[in-house]
Each structure stands twice: as structure tokens, then as C-alpha cells.
Amino acid sequence: MISMYTKQEIILRSYREGKSQRCIAGELSISRKTVSKFIKDYEFWKVSNINSTLSDYLSKPDSYDSSNRGKIVLTREVESSIDKLLSLNDKNRSLGLHKQLLKKVDIYNHLQSQGVSIGYTTVCNYIRGKESKGSTPEAFIRQSYVPGSSCEFDWGEIKLDIGGSLQRFQLAVFTSSYSNYRYACIYNRQDTLAFMESHVSFFNYTGGVFKEMVYDNMRVAVAKFVGKYEKEPTRALLDLGCHYGFSHRFCNARRGNEKGHVERSVEYIRRKAFGFSHSFDSLEAAEQHLLTIIEQINGTKQQLTGKSAITLFEEEKPHLSPVSSDLNCSETVELRVDKYSTVSFRTNRYSVPDHLVGDFVEIKFFSSTLEIYHKDILLGRHPRNYGKHQWVIAIEHYLYTLKRKPGALSGSLALISSVYLKQLYETYFTQSPRDFIELLEYCKTYQVDHERLETTVNRLLSANSTTINTERIKALLGNKTTSCSGQVLEDQTMLLAKQQLTQVSSLMN
Structure with a gap:
């Protein structure tokens, strides 16, 4: 709508200063047609109002032609x-x-x-x-926190390119209410094991336990709603609280602002850590990158306090409860070994030593690994696979069968599962599968990993050796075991020997 001042300027510049319509339109930054309209309207009005002044024209209300307008639909x-x-x-x-x-x-x-x-x-x-x-704007009440009194937890989704494959992961984020000190770690799912392991990792990282942990209504923390406001915690949250000695508090439904520190932290960490780069060679590399970014964030001065989160957290540390020991975060299930010497767990298959076909074994699974036990003896360990209908195979679990059926080696999934072993077999052992199986058995007996085996073969090649066979590799490796910090995995011979010794011992006693 054109203002009264603009109409006045149009009339004055036209009649008093004698300017053209195009000039007036340019000076007032309006359309020339608008200038022409008001000049014609003023001339028509003067004919019927001879004794009136310019102020009378400017004060009259505007009239509009509404004859062509459509009817109002929202009647x-x-x-x-x-x-x-x-x-x-x-x-x-x-x-x-x-x-x-x-x-x-x-x-x-x-x-x-x-x-x-x-x-x-x-x-x-x-x-x-x-x-x-009918709605009233919500008011927010600023809170004041005591050091060590409260810490908030939440999940956030991220997408990372791991080894050329775009995958979805979950970010577990912790934020101290007092110091705004942050910590985060990456998991495949928002499940109970990841929930528990993230807390163990956080308490180990900080070296202390907060008096209260704050959660929203996530399924891994809330078992069910009791009434309108009461919530029953899950067994996992109760176990964490009892072990580490903290209490818990749930915010109201759809009120994430009640734990605004961590809500902001999830978005902030995700943007700072993976906004510029989301491609990594491995998940371990992504986790190391995340930890580096978190240390940078905690070391940055905050606007309100002028201190960094690390500085404030040092003031908070004396108020935290000590961490006694790590909580065991695992679950156990008993499964039967099928004809392929595998157990089926969460749609995926994991290999088991082949002499246990038809037997029951215990599967102890964590968020990232899976251990196989038989009669309380550790038989194998696999990385946990979160895909669907995948086969996780260790070739050393099939050596007993392969010795009897060497022809099955070349096309076996066990061989294909290891890129280096498949390459080594196809290059030097296609005509002698029994020798290759003997080499694998030697590596299992003397704890020779693939990295050491590859180094040994490269040493033979660098020495201009024309022949690569089992005897040469074994001669260079020697028959001494390497130091190993974990438990020794047991094969069929060792298991039978132990059973016979147990029987002999019972007869002697």
C-alpha cells in the first residue's frame, strides 16, 4: 500500500516541480504506472472538488475495484x-x-x-x-549445579564411511551438568550391552562416578511406565546403579530440554567430529578421531565461565565417587553346533572347532566381540557381526576336517574369508593343499598370526628364494611359541588329553 507521504510527493513533484512521471518513479523507487495512477486520480478528484485543498485529497480513504475478486472460501x-x-x-x-x-x-x-x-x-x-x-509460551528456569552432582546421557545417530562402506552407528554421549565436560563413544546399536559398556568406559575415562545420572525415556533405561509419571528402570540400569553407586532420574516425556546439556552436546560433537570428515579406514580409526576431537572441545574456553571444561572438571573431580572395578557387561546363551561347525546367533553364523558338531556350546557375547566356550574352556573368539545372514569363519576351526578332505580347501568359505591366506594358497600351494593345511596347523599350534606369517614369506622372497613351501616357512619361523597374553585356544588333541588325565587322576585317588 502506498503511504500518504508518497502520494504527497508524487503530486508535489509533478505539479510544483514539473518533473516527469518516469523521473518521479525513479526517485521514489516505485512503478511509473503507480505514479500515473495517482496523478490521474488527483486530476479527476480536482474536477469535482474545486474548492478543496491537497490535504483534503491526501486524507481521503483509498478505493479499490473488487469487482473481479473471487469469493472468500474461508467463510x-x-x-x-x-x-x-x-x-x-x-x-x-x-x-x-x-x-x-x-x-x-x-x-x-x-x-x-x-x-x-x-x-x-x-x-x-x-x-x-x-x-x-490458547497456548501459553513456555518459560525456562536456569539451573545451578553442584560439582559432581549430575551427569546427563543420550544417544545420537551418525553415518560413517568405514572402508568404503557407508554404515549407520550410534553415538553414546555423556555431559557433566556442572563443568560441561563431554565424552562420547561409538557403537553399532542402541542396545543394552552398548548402554552398559558406554557407562563402564565413561567412568574409567573420568576416574570417578557422579551422584546422579539423567536419562530420557530410552528403552535401554526405562522398562515400563507405571502410572502417568512414574517409570520403572531396566535391569541393566539397576545393575549399573548398584555396582557404581549412583542414583538415576528420568526427564518427562518429550521434554529433552530438561537435560539440555547433553541434547546440545550430541549435536555439537557430531558436527565437530564428523562434519568435515566421515570416511575412515576402520572403526578404530573413527573412534580415535572422535576422542581427539572431544579432547579439543573439552580444552576450549567456554563463553559463560571463561574456563575450559577440563579446568572445571578438575574442580569437580574431588566430589566424584571412586571407581572400584569394571562391571561385567555380557550375556550368555547356549547353542547347538550345526553340521557346518557353526552356531547361529542373531541371524549370523560363527565358526566353532569342527570336532564339536552336534554338541552344545556357550556363547558369551559383548557389544563388539563374541566368545565360544565348551565345558568352561575358551574355544574361540570372533568379532561380532551386525549384518544379516553373514558367515564369520576362522579357518583354524576346520583343520581336523580339512586334513581328511584336502580337496575341499580351495573352494571353502573358510579360505575365502581370509584375503591373505587365499592369496598365499593360490600363489604357492594350489598343487599341494596338504602342505598348506600342515602350515596352518603349525601356525595354530605355535600361535603364529597372519601378520608374522606374511612377514616370514616376504623375508623368503627378499632372499631370492625360488621355492616357497611349508618346510622353508617353518624353518624360518622356528618352532618356538610367541608370547601371548590371552588364553591358549585348545584343539581336539589337547581336550582329549585333559579328559584322559582327569580319568586317570580319579582312578588313582
């Missing part, structure tokens, strides 16, 4: 129809029928069925206006 009758449907929603809501409320699109479709030609946006804008009239 009082349409508004009344919408209000009746909204009142029906209020009635259903009071009866507890929260899942049977009409949505905006339902109200729009109802009006269309009644023959009302109205746009969906018009319906939405009207309903939104009605809803905003």
Missing part, C-alpha cells in the same frame, strides 16, 4: 464446520482416545467431501491459529 460457515471437528477432537482427548484424533488432513478431506472447495494450506493455517491462541 464463517466453513470456520464453524472446522470448529465442530476440533471440538470432537477435544472430546475424544478427554475420553483418552489419543490415537483416534482427527488430523488436519482428515478435516480437509471431510470439508472436500461436503463440497467445500478449500485449500489444504488454508485449513492448516486456520487450525494453527486456533491452537496458538
Whole structure:
């Protein structure tokens, strides 16, 4: 709408200063047609109002031609129809029928069925206006925290390119309410084991335990709702609280702002750590990168306090409870070994020593690894696979069978599962599979890993050796065991020997 001042300037510059319409339009930054319209309107008005002044013309209300306008669709009758449907929603809501409320699109479709030609946006804008009239803006109360009193936890989703494959991961984030000290770690899923392991990792990282941990209504923390406001914690949360000695608090449903520190931290860490780079050779490399970024964030001065999170956390440390020992975060299930010498766990298959076909074994699984036990003896360890219908195979579990069926080696999944062993076999042992199996058995007996085996073969090649065979590799390796910090995995011979010694011991006693 053109203001009174603009109309006055148009008339004065035209009649008093004698400027052209194009010049006036340029000076006032308006259309030349608008200038022409008001000049013609003023001339027409002067003919019928000879004794009137310019101020009388400027004070008269504007008139518009509405003869070509369409009818208003949102009439009082349409508004009344919408209000009746909204009142029906209020009635259903009071009866507890929260899942049977009409949505905006339902109200729009109802009006269309009644023959009302109205746009969906018009319906939405009207309903939104009605809803905003009765609502009161929410006020937030700033909190003051005591050192060591509270820490907040939440999950956040990230997507990383690991070895050329884009995968989805979960970010477990902790934030101290007092110091804003942050910590995060990466897991495959938001499951119970990841929830427990993240807490163990966090308490080890900080070297202390906060008095209270704050959560939203996540499934790994809340078992069920009791009444309108009460929530029952999960067994995992109770075990963590009992072991480390902290209490827990749940925020209200759909009120993430009640733990605003960690809500902000999830977005902040995700953006700072993986906003510029999300491609890594391995998950371990991504975790190391995340830890580096977190240390940088904690070392940055905060705007409100002028101190870094590390500085404030040093003030908070004396108020934390000591960490006694790590909580064992694992679950155990008993499974039968199938004809392929594997056990099926969560749609995936994991290899087991082949002499246990048909027997039951115990599977102890963590968030990232899986251990296989038989009669309390550790038989093998696999990285946990979170795909579907995958085979995780260790070739050393099939040596007993391969010695009897060497022809099955070349096309076996056990060989294909190891890129280096497959390359070594196809290059030097295709005509002598028994020798290759003997080499694998030697490596298992003397704890020779693939890295050491590859180094030994490269040494033979660098010495211009024309022949690569089992005898040469064994001669260079020697028959001494390497130092190993873990438990020795047992094969069939060792197991039978132990059983015979146990029987002889019982006879002697």
C-alpha cells in the first residue's frame, strides 16, 4: 500500500516541480504506472472538488475495484464446520482416545467431501491459529549445579564411511551438568550391552562416578511406565546403579530440554567430529578421531565461565565417587553346533572347532566381540557381526576336517574369508593343499598370526628364494611359541588329553 507521504510527493513533484512521471518513479523507487495512477486520480478528484485543498485529497480513504475478486472460501460457515471437528477432537482427548484424533488432513478431506472447495494450506493455517491462541509460551528456569552432582546421557545417530562402506552407528554421549565436560563413544546399536559398556568406559575415562545420572525415556533405561509419571528402570540400569553407586532420574516425556546439556552436546560433537570428515579406514580409526576431537572441545574456553571444561572438571573431580572395578557387561546363551561347525546367533553364523558338531556350546557375547566356550574352556573368539545372514569363519576351526578332505580347501568359505591366506594358497600351494593345511596347523599350534606369517614369506622372497613351501616357512619361523597374553585356544588333541588325565587322576585317588 502506498503511504500518504508518497502520494504527497508524487503530486508535489509533478505539479510544483514539473518533473516527469518516469523521473518521479525513479526517485521514489516505485512503478511509473503507480505514479500515473495517482496523478490521474488527483486530476479527476480536482474536477469535482474545486474548492478543496491537497490535504483534503491526501486524507481521503483509498478505493479499490473488487469487482473481479473471487469469493472468500474461508467463510464463517466453513470456520464453524472446522470448529465442530476440533471440538470432537477435544472430546475424544478427554475420553483418552489419543490415537483416534482427527488430523488436519482428515478435516480437509471431510470439508472436500461436503463440497467445500478449500485449500489444504488454508485449513492448516486456520487450525494453527486456533491452537496458538490458547497456548501459553513456555518459560525456562536456569539451573545451578553442584560439582559432581549430575551427569546427563543420550544417544545420537551418525553415518560413517568405514572402508568404503557407508554404515549407520550410534553415538553414546555423556555431559557433566556442572563443568560441561563431554565424552562420547561409538557403537553399532542402541542396545543394552552398548548402554552398559558406554557407562563402564565413561567412568574409567573420568576416574570417578557422579551422584546422579539423567536419562530420557530410552528403552535401554526405562522398562515400563507405571502410572502417568512414574517409570520403572531396566535391569541393566539397576545393575549399573548398584555396582557404581549412583542414583538415576528420568526427564518427562518429550521434554529433552530438561537435560539440555547433553541434547546440545550430541549435536555439537557430531558436527565437530564428523562434519568435515566421515570416511575412515576402520572403526578404530573413527573412534580415535572422535576422542581427539572431544579432547579439543573439552580444552576450549567456554563463553559463560571463561574456563575450559577440563579446568572445571578438575574442580569437580574431588566430589566424584571412586571407581572400584569394571562391571561385567555380557550375556550368555547356549547353542547347538550345526553340521557346518557353526552356531547361529542373531541371524549370523560363527565358526566353532569342527570336532564339536552336534554338541552344545556357550556363547558369551559383548557389544563388539563374541566368545565360544565348551565345558568352561575358551574355544574361540570372533568379532561380532551386525549384518544379516553373514558367515564369520576362522579357518583354524576346520583343520581336523580339512586334513581328511584336502580337496575341499580351495573352494571353502573358510579360505575365502581370509584375503591373505587365499592369496598365499593360490600363489604357492594350489598343487599341494596338504602342505598348506600342515602350515596352518603349525601356525595354530605355535600361535603364529597372519601378520608374522606374511612377514616370514616376504623375508623368503627378499632372499631370492625360488621355492616357497611349508618346510622353508617353518624353518624360518622356528618352532618356538610367541608370547601371548590371552588364553591358549585348545584343539581336539589337547581336550582329549585333559579328559584322559582327569580319568586317570580319579582312578588313582
